[in-house]
Amino acid sequence: MSSETITLYEAIGGDKTVRALASRFYELMDELPEAARCRAIHPPDLSQSEAKLYDYLTGYLGGPPVYVEKYGHPRLRSRHFGAAIGVAERDEWLLCFSRAMQDVIENPKLRDIIWPPIERLAHHMQNREE
Numbered sequence: 513m514s515s516e517t518i519t520l521y522e523a524i525g526g527d528k529t530v531r532a533l534a535s536r537f538y539e540l541m542d543e544l545p546e547a548a549r550c551r552a553i554h555p556p557d558l559s560q561s562e563a564k565l566y567d568y569l570t571g572y573l574g575g576p577p578v579y580v581e582k583y584g585h586p587r588l589r590s591r592h593f594g595a596a597i598g599v600a601e602r603d604e605w606l607l608c609f610s611r612a613m614q615d616v617i618e619n620p621k622l623r624d625i626i627w628p629p630i631e632r633l634a635h636h637m638q639n640r641e642e
Contacts, residue, residue, distance in 0.1 A: 521574040522574070530566055533613065538561060542558065547604040550608065598641065601638075602637065
């Protein structure tokens with residue numbers, strides 16, 4: 513009997529799934545009218561944002577620590593402090609992430625494991641009140 517533990521990164525499908533998740537997230541942000549305020553605080557070209565999200569999620573979910581190797585400690589809140597992130601922007605970001613997970617991660621139990629820390633992270637990133 514094997515007691516081998518796998519990471520969330522492996523459980524959701526590894527690199528292919530994390531790439532698809534980051535891609536779908538930014539597609540949704542670009543497409544959904546209800547994500548317009550969150551989209552507005554991003555650069556016109558989302559490719560660099562998508563690449564950084566992919567790098568971050570890879571390590572965050574238990575894969576290789578690509579983001580840390582490239583950029584050092586994430587310090588996400590301080591790196592995003594220049595962007596005005598209020599309740600609307602936070603909630604729109606969460607909407608895009610939730611829908612991207614639904615579209616890309618097949619197993620609902622895995623989505624349920626990933627969601628609470630992602631939701632806490634989004635709340636932590638908020639840096640202004642309405």
